Amino acid sequence: MLSKNIFRKIIYSVLYSGFVCSSVSSVAGVRQDVYSELEKITGNWSDADLSVSVGGVTGEVPARVGDSISYKLASTRAGHFILVHVDSHGTVTLILPDCPSTTQGAEYHCSYPEEGALKVQPPLGKETLYLVFTETAVSRGSIGVNKGKNFVQLEDSVALASKIRQIIQDYAVTGKVAVSKKEYLVEGASGTTQYTTRSIIRQFDDSDLKKIDVPDEEMAQPLAVDMIQFEFGSSRLTTQGMINLDIFGEAFLSGALSDQSYLLVGHTDDIGTEEANMVLSWDRARVAKAYLVDHFGIDTDRIEVDAYGETRPRASNSNAESRTLNRRVEFMRTN
Numbered sequence: 001m002l003s004k005n006i007f008r009k010i011i012y013s014v015l016y017s018g019f020v021c022s023s024v025s026s027v028a029g030v031r032q033d034v035y036s037e038l039e040k041i042t043g044n045w046s047d048a049d050l051s052v053s054v055g056g057v058t059g060e061v062p063a064r065v066g067d068s069i070s071y072k073l074a075s076t077r078a079g080h081f082i083l084v085h086v087d088s089h090g091t092v093t094l095i096l097p098d099c100p101s102t103t104q105g106a107e108y109h110c111s112y113p114e115e116g117a118l119k120v121q122p123p124l125g126k127e128t129l130y131l132v133f134t135e136t137a138v139s140r141g142s143i144g145v146n147k148g149k150n151f152v153q154l155e156d157s158v159a160l161a162s163k164i165r166q167i168i169q170d171y172a173v174t175g176k177v178a179v180s181k182k183e184y185l186v187e188g189a190s191g192t193t194q195y196t197t198r199s200i201i202r203q204f205d206d207s208d209l210k211k212i213d214v215p216d217e218e219m220a221q222p223l224a225v226d227m228i229q230f231e232f233g234s235s236r237l238t239t240q241g242m243i244n245l246d247i248f249g250e251a252f253l254s255g256a257l258s259d260q261s262y263l264l265v266g267h268t269d270d271i272g273t274e275e276a277n278m279v280l281s282w283d284r285a286r287v288a289k290a291y292l293v294d295h296f297g298i299d300t301d302r303i304e305v306d307a308y309g310e311t312r313p314r315a316s317n318s319n320a321e322s323r324t325l326n327r328r329v330e331f332m333r334t335n
Contacts, residue, residue, distance in 0.1 A: 028297030030157055031090030037161035038084060038130050041168050041179050045133070048178035049076040052083070052131040055111070062185035065124070065192070068117035073097065073110040075133050075178065081110055082132040082143075084164060088125025088186070088246065089295060092157040094143060094164060096150045120186055122239075124193075124246035125296075128183050132168055135176040142167055185250070193244055194227040200251035204260060204333050222265075222330040228288060230327070233272070235283035237291065245288060248331065249296035263332045264289050266307040267314075269323035278309035288329050304334065 043050075054063065055070040063069055073081050083095040099110035143164065145152050154160040168177060187196050195203075203223055225248075229241040237245070251257055266285030268277040285305045292298050315322035 027089050027295040028293070031086075031088075032297060033158045034086055034090045034092055034161045035128075037158065037165045038086070040165050041130065041132065041177075042172075043133075043177045043179040044172055045077070045135070045176040045178040047076070048079070048133055048176070049107075050074070050131060050133045050178040050180040052129050052180050052182045054129070054182065054184050055117075062187045062197070063120045063127075064187050065120050065122055065189045067120045069120055070117050071097075071112045071129065073099070073112065073131060075108045077133075077135075077178075078108050079176075079178075080134050080137045082134065082138065082164075082168075083112060084130040084132070084161075086128045086130070086157075086161075088123050088127060088250065090157055091153070092160045092164075093151055093153045094145065094160065096140065096143070096145055098150055122186075122188075122243055122246070124186050124188055124243055125250040126183055127186055128181065131180040131182070132164075133178040133180075134168075134171060138167060138171055187247065188243055192240070193247055194225055195223070195244075195247055197247050197251045197254070200248060201254055201256050204251075205256040222332045225329055225331065228329050230284055230287075233280070235280065235287045237287060242291065245291050246295070249292050249298065252292065252298055252302070253296055259335075260333055261302045261304070261335045263304045263306060263334050265330045265332070266305075267312060267326060267328050267330065268310050269326040270310045270313070270317045271323065274309060274311075278307060281307035281309045285329055 051074045053072045055072050071083060073083070081097050081099055083097060085093040085095065095112060097110050097112040098114055140147070143152065144154075144160075152160070171177060185197065187193065200223070225244060227240065228244045229238045230236060231238060252260075252262070264285050266281035266283075266288075268281045268284075270277070272280070282305070285307050289300075289303045289305050292303065293300050310317075310326070313322075313326045314328070315325040317323050317326060
């Protein structure tokens, strides 16, 4: 005979099993469409020796939110730089740096910003720079950069990426164009996130990790995350919760983890009724999954969802601090 708790879990599982749709929703779709447009930009100026680097980011070390960075642009020819920045959610910013027409040795150099530095901002994850170099200036008006400004960001990032691609392709019919690309990783400021992308990869990229066959059995090596935060008594993610999920999304897209599947389990503290907490833990687990699917395009079949409400506490629930540890989700590798 089924116990009352197991019966409840079966009912909630049936109710929520179809919540996350299989189609990739807007954010991941936007990012994919943006990259599709920008990757079509090709150069015809092979001896321009174009390069772009990120000042403040060394080697594979990621930039952290709050860090000061700048973009270093260089070519062996004189010309005009166009910089396109794409964040991990697919938001596009077009920048026209105010570069002086001077040379340093054999190279033409420019920095953005010309003085000072930018502050790294969320979202976390991979950011991409596309540097386009033209022999003569492209009209600011044609790109949509207003007089007195040196950048533009539209609500419709795909439309902006498409416009940039078309303008550069049209220019390349009669003019010289060079293109370079740079990717770098943005992580949370030290102490503001529970894990880093690299630590998640190390946790799950382990040949000795056992497959978890039955969710109701004792779980092996779960990665408990109490910093994926939700509003009180709600399944609405806080900004900090989204930042922590961004780290998992980026890790799950990495080559080391891209073929792995996971169980995502929701838990609560003991405030409220057992029934309400079971519902809430299901809600939070499915919302966390939906965020990863929607924002990173992760295949919905890679993440199963389960929930235990208040039945598997990590701490005693005797005070506010211990209850915080119990309001969590856990990720477990299943293959």
